[in-house]
Amino acid sequence: MAELEKLERDFRLFSQFNGKASPLYGRLALSIADDPELMTLLHAAPEQQQIPVLLFAAMHDLLLRGDGAELAAFYPNLSSSVPDGDPFPVFRRVALANLSALQATIASRNTQTNEVGRCAYFLPVFGIVADEVGPLAQLDVGASAGLNLYWPSYAYRYKDGRSVGAGSTVELSCSTRGEPPIPQTMPKLSHAIGLDMSPIDVRDDEAVRWLEACVWPDQEGRFQRLVSAIEIARKSPPDLRQGDAVANVGALVEEVSAFGHPLVTTSWILSYLTEEQQRAFVAALDDAATRHDLSWVVAEAPAQTPGLPIPGDEQITVISLVTWRSGERSVRRLATAHPHGSWLNWESPTP
Numbered sequence: 335m336a337e338l339e340k341l342e343r344d345f346r347l348f349s350q351f352n353g354k355a356s357p358l359y360g361r362l363a364l365s366i367a368d369d370p371e372l373m374t375l376l377h378a379a380p381e382q383q384q385i386p387v388l389l390f391a392a393m394h395d396l397l398l399r400g401d402g403a404e405l406a407a408f409y410p411n412l413s414s415s416v417p418d419g420d421p422f423p424v425f426r427r428v429a430l431a432n433l434s435a436l437q438a439t440i441a442s443r444n445t446q447t448n449e450v451g452r453c454a455y456f457l458p459v460f461g462i463v464a465d466e467v468g469p470l471a472q473l474d475v476g477a478s479a480g481l482n483l484y485w486p487s488y489a490y491r492y493k494d495g496r497s498v499g500a501g502s503t504v505e506l507s508c509s510t511r512g513e514p515p516i517p518q519t520m521p522k523l524s525h526a527i528g529l530d531m532s533p534i535d536v537r538d539d540e541a542v543r544w545l546e547a548c549v550w551p552d553q554e555g556r557f558q559r560l561v562s563a564i565e566i567a568r569k570s571p572p573d574l575r576q577g578d579a580v581a582n583v584g585a586l587v588e589e590v591s592a593f594g595h596p597l598v599t600t601s602w603i604l605s606y607l608t609e610e611q612q613r614a615f616v617a618a619l620d621d622a623a624t625r626h627d628l629s630w631v632v633a634e635a636p637a638q639t640p641g642l643p644i645p646g647d648e649q650i651t652v653i654s655l656v657t658w659r660s661g662e663r664s665v666r667r668l669a670t671a672h673p674h675g676s677w678l679n680w681e682s683p684t685p
């Protein structure tokens with residue numbers, strides 16, 4: 335009973351806080367909160383994964399498989415004309431007709447993301463580093479499917495009128511405040527490796543579909559750019575390594591440094607580590623920097639990463655550049671940004 339009450343509260347809170355970003359899920363969540371039969375589908379998941387988005391992602395996955403066409407009509411990313419009217423009766427009907435498939439997905443999957451929009455806030459920082467040190471050899475830690483290693487293949491449109499790259503199926507649009515130093519040409523990337531505890535293989539149809547299913551259907555642009563980025567990656571799959579951020583970062587910095595200036599990137603991964611692990615991650619970079627000059631672009635929320643040497647205590651994304659030159663570490667806080675890169679507020683004076 336207490337478990338059901340918690341789920342009911344979680345669905346109501348989900349609707350309250352996310353109904354604007356996702357009107358479809360906001361509306362469905364309110365109805366699901368009154369429907370114990372649907373909510374208890376989440377009991378198939380481990381306790382910490384019993385969250386509304388997992389049920390929504392499992393249903394989205396079912397629709398992306400081609401099942402539940404009558405419900406797909408209500409999903410803006412899957413339908414050219416969404417009908418008026420309440421989607422919940424159809425959601426319920428499709429859920430009850432596919433109970434065991436939904437339960438199997440819920441029991442076996444965690445929500446996962448790989449947000450290519452973040453490349454829009456990485457690019458100016460990559461430009462700063464490349465201007466100083468030349469070609470970059472990137473190690474993306476917490477790389478997920480490795481899609482943020484393909485940043486030179488994407489096109490960038492900053493809403494202050496500047497653009498970089500052209501002719502890509504992935505076009506990233508980002509509004510700016512302040513004076514971000516948008517590079518005039520694409521910085522050179524000489525090598526790229528991704529490291530992740532649970533890497534997603536872009537050649538694996540089921541894994542890719544799940545990644546797509548975790549995007550909210552009202553965010554059509556975000557969904558489409560993910561699909562397009564996956565297509566780009568599938569043509570030449572990334573070099574992704576399975577491993578742990580703290581344990582493996584040092585050896586991989588060593589490996590990429592053979593190809594150019596080692597550039598470590600982390601976006602929304604270090605908050606998964608304990609404060610002690612975060613400190614150990616920084617210590618591993620300090621150690622690697624005794625052998626090579628090194629740069630690290632950090633995009634994390636300082637409130638969730640107290641073990642990092644990043645000034646600030648916000649819950650939002652703060653972009654910082656940490657450099658080690660001749661063994662000296664220096665930290666520059668550069669900007670705040672939307673978690674998916676749709677805006678960038680540059681704080682630092684133009685270099």
Ligand SMILES: C[S@@+](CC[C@H](N)C(=O)[O-])C[C@H]1O[C@@H](n2cnc3c(N)ncnc32)[C@H](O)[C@@H]1O
Pocket residue numbers: 446447448449450452475476477478479482529530531532533577578579580600601602603606607
């Ligand atoms: C929220 S996703 C962000 C993915 C990607 N950085 C992005 O910006 O789209 C976090 C990723 O960190 C990975 N991760 C979590 N803990 C990790 C660890 N200790 N070592 C390596 N990867 C980890 C997860 O598997 C997941 O792919």
